[in-house]
Amino acid sequence: MNAPVSPTERPNDWSAYPDAKGRFGGYGGLYVAETLMPLVLELDRAYTEAKNDPAFQKELRGYLTHYVGRPSPLYFAERLSKHLGGAKIYFKREELNHTGAHKINNCMGQILLAQRMGKTRIIAETGAGQHGVASATVTARFGLPCVVYMGAVDVARQKPNVFRMNLLGAEVRPVTSGAATLKDAMNEAMRDWVTNVADTYYMIGTAAGPHPYPAMVRDFQAVIGSETREQIQELEGRLPDAVVACVGGGSNAIGMFHPFLADESVKIYGVEASGHGLDTDKHAASLTGGRPGVLHGNKTYLLQDDDGQILDAHSISAGLDYPGIGPEHSFLHDIGRAQYLTCTDDEALKAFQLCAELEGIIPALESAHALAKLPQLAKEIGEGGVIVLCLSGRGDKDIFTVADALGRTI
Amino acid sequence: MGELMSYRDGTRLERAFQRENDHRALFVAYIMAGDPDLETSFELLTGLAEHADVIELGMPFSDPMAEGPTIQLASQRSLAAGTKMRDVLGIVRRFRETNTVTPIVLMGYLNPVLSYGFESFANDASDAGADGVIIVDCPPEEADALTDALEAAKMNLIRLATPTTDDARLPAVVKRTSGFIYYVSVAGVTGVLEADADAVRGPVERLRAASGLPVAVGFGIKTPERAAEVARVADGVVVGSALVDEIASAAKLNENVTQKVLSKASELAKAVRSARVGTA
The missing domain is CATH 3.40.50.1100 (Rossmann fold)
Structure with a gap:
């Protein structure tokens, strides 16, 4: 276990993180290829606007109550x-x-944001398949095409979820590069995004990735x-x-x-x-x-x-x-x-x-x-x-x- | 242009562009260090210098997010052969024992460089005889510490500009970059889509004007014909996947890797060099 740190060394205002550069202390930030930079900056602007828009929050709450449960x-x-x-x-x-699973909390927030941004195609990565299923679910609900990248090893060990995603109308693309698990699925999703910059929204499933994803996914969760x-x-x-x-x-x-x-x-x-x-x-x-x-x-x-x-x-x-x-x-x-x-x-x-x-x-x-x-x-x-x-x-x-x-x- | 970096007397890279650029574009050839093994890639490096004006040497990474299948596999072959960052610098050093003219630009991803340490990397790379560095996943927003280290070691930091780089971002992209600007001609990964020479003309002129630097174009140039077209509008033409494909197919068919790659490089070099004859 870690040595306890005295409270005085800690921030007074936890909502101040991340800072304007997307950093939590020394972590986070924006380390993507130049092609994606304008996209993640646009996403940051769009998310900040949505977050502060009572209509967006009200709509999200409605779906969380009546659709997510x-x-x-x-x-x-x-x-x-x-x-x-x-x-x-x-x-x-x-x-x-x-x-x-909890994954749908985030997907519901992101699908509303994607629509607000006028995006017409959703991509996602998945490991166990829970985020893939949640992504396929919300894209079915809102009528958008969805491609889910999933490591080939995970496709084999999570067959029920692969079938669920297919039933929900999503295309599951097995990824064979590297160890063929979540990390490689995320690489492949980023390669898709960099190739389809105009219409595609990348629905990241965890509180990681370039800013604003870690903060946005945290907020939705x-x-x-x-x-x-x-x-x-x-x-x-x-x-x-x-x-x-x-x-x-x-x-x-x-x-x-x-x-x-x-x-x-x-x-x-x-x-x-x-x-x-x-x-x-x-x-x-x-x-x-x-x-x-x-x-x-x-x-x-x-x-x-x-x-x-x-x-x-x-x-x-x-x-x-x-x-x-x-x-x-x-x-x-x-x-x-x-x-x-x-x-x-x-x-x-x-x-x-x-x-x-x-x-x-x-x-x-x-x-x-x-x-x-x-x-x-x-x-x-x-x-x-x-x-x-x-x-x-x-x-x-x-x-x-x-x-x-x-x-x-x- | 106060922001523009230039070292006294110019770097090897800057001199290469100054030397040729009045009459023709430079041919920039890319291979991955350690692909398929270190010794072969050293031979390739030496051989390529006969044809290429600048060599981009890939530093392998386990998760090359901007690469298409060809260079992903090259990276995997290199890592499977046990290539380390020190080995990459090692072949640059050996290359410099016989070649002091052809600039070498190291291209890769941030984590191995971060792990090496920015200052150690800049010093060791410069000491080995490398001239510039391209880090794909380090946008200007995150590049200050790396740029400081490279500038202190008198290395060029070459930045990528892309079709999505809008006017608002352009000043940030060209700031503290030097040597040349690398224009990624397609929104996508390496070696999959094909560049359109007509579509490249405008962006190249815009980048030249904004940076005062030469502009090399890459990411979708596979054939001598396409290379020649791009050479008419850009200051440099980068070919990577098409050369790496030759490594993969020669290795698979048990053919002489060096011969195949160099013969391809020779075709491409001729195409680039003769592209502007009669059009100037």
Whole structure:
């Protein structure tokens, strides 16, 4: 764990980040090829306008309520809490959203923005397929063509989601370059964007990429933390002692964390995927096992070799299988406002099963990484304490992977 | 033009453009360092100097986001062969033992350079005999620290301008750039779409006027015919994927890589050099 940093070293106003250059401390920024520069600058202007336009916000709220199904419940996981013995555990039920994950919060915001900008074609990248499904869903709803880039390895291990995207009318393009996972899908999406600059909107699925994406995706996902803040005060009459979420690119996590950043009493925990273990070369823990660098438009912690070549990440969870992380997490990590733990494939598998058995909820393997740290955190926070976990997605998509890992055939 | 960088006596790159540019465009040839292996790319470098006026030497990167399939694969071949940044500088150094005239521009992505350290990179690259640097994913907004380091080492920083570079951005793009401006003739990745020489004329003139620098055009030039057309309007013609394609196909067919690439380079060089005869 990181040494705590005294509050005086921290910003007074968390909403001041990113700055005008898209930086969170030393992270973030705008590292794209010149062809894309005018586009990301235009996106920044359009997003700033939309954000400050009450009509846009009202329209977004309407869709979040009636289409996505918000607010998502805050649920007291009573049996799990009892089983672990310690703090009370609540789940923020993002898996109950339409399409089964938090990803749609962001897609709904971005599709409204894309329309406002007059874009007529949507591209997206996806790892586990949750963001791809959410993108395909909103593009179906608004009648726009959608191309989803997905690593060929992920296409193979997430077949149900590929089929869902096809049903929703999206074209899924398997990407075979590199390790054929999320990072390569993102490269390919950027290559598409640079080739189709006039009509295409790039719907990035996580709080990473060139400015304004990290800030914009965070803002659209911050509905998670804002609702949690209200709900927990209704249920417990106070703020939680800790919030916890899994971190790949980190969009569900930053959405949960951001509304609590100024509440120093609330401890913040992100959980990175350590795959086969941090001492192996098969993990996806960018903060814990990486160092700062530049990839996909932003400066952030990356898994890379001594020569600055990006390494392939590994996680049993396709959604966490990414060698980078959103730049705001890098910032929160460095200043110590959030602590980042790690969870192996095996730990996640155990937590996946425990949650299903005790709470009747099959969590996404991504969310299972956060669940796996609850025994430790429930003890640390202790009896009388309150922890909120972001249950970012449901696990139906993962049953084949889990069955495979457990040596069973479906 | 107070913003315009120029070193006293000019760099090797600046001198190359001054030397030839009155009567013809320069032929700029691109290969990836370490593709298919370091020794072959060193031979190519030496051989290319017989035909090319400027050589762009690619520095391999695991995630080359602006490249089409041809150069992506070149990057993968190079990394698979174990090429490191020091090896790239190493072949430049060896090249300079016999060639002190042909400018070499290193082209790549930011992270390996950041990882090397801007100052160390600028010093080592300059010391090895490289003349300029192009970093695809480092727009002017993020380039100050790198530019400081390159200027201190008297290296040219060549910036890309594209069809999407509008009037509002143009001053930022040409500021602190030197040597030449690289005009990306198509909105897209390398080696896929074809450049249109007529469509390139206007942007080239606009960039020349805004920067006072020579303008080389690349990203969609594959044939001698197209190279000749572009040579009539631009100060330099960059060919990359078409040469790299020769490396890939020769390696696949077990043919002599160097021979194939150099024969292609020779055709392209002739096309560029003869393009303006009778039109001046």
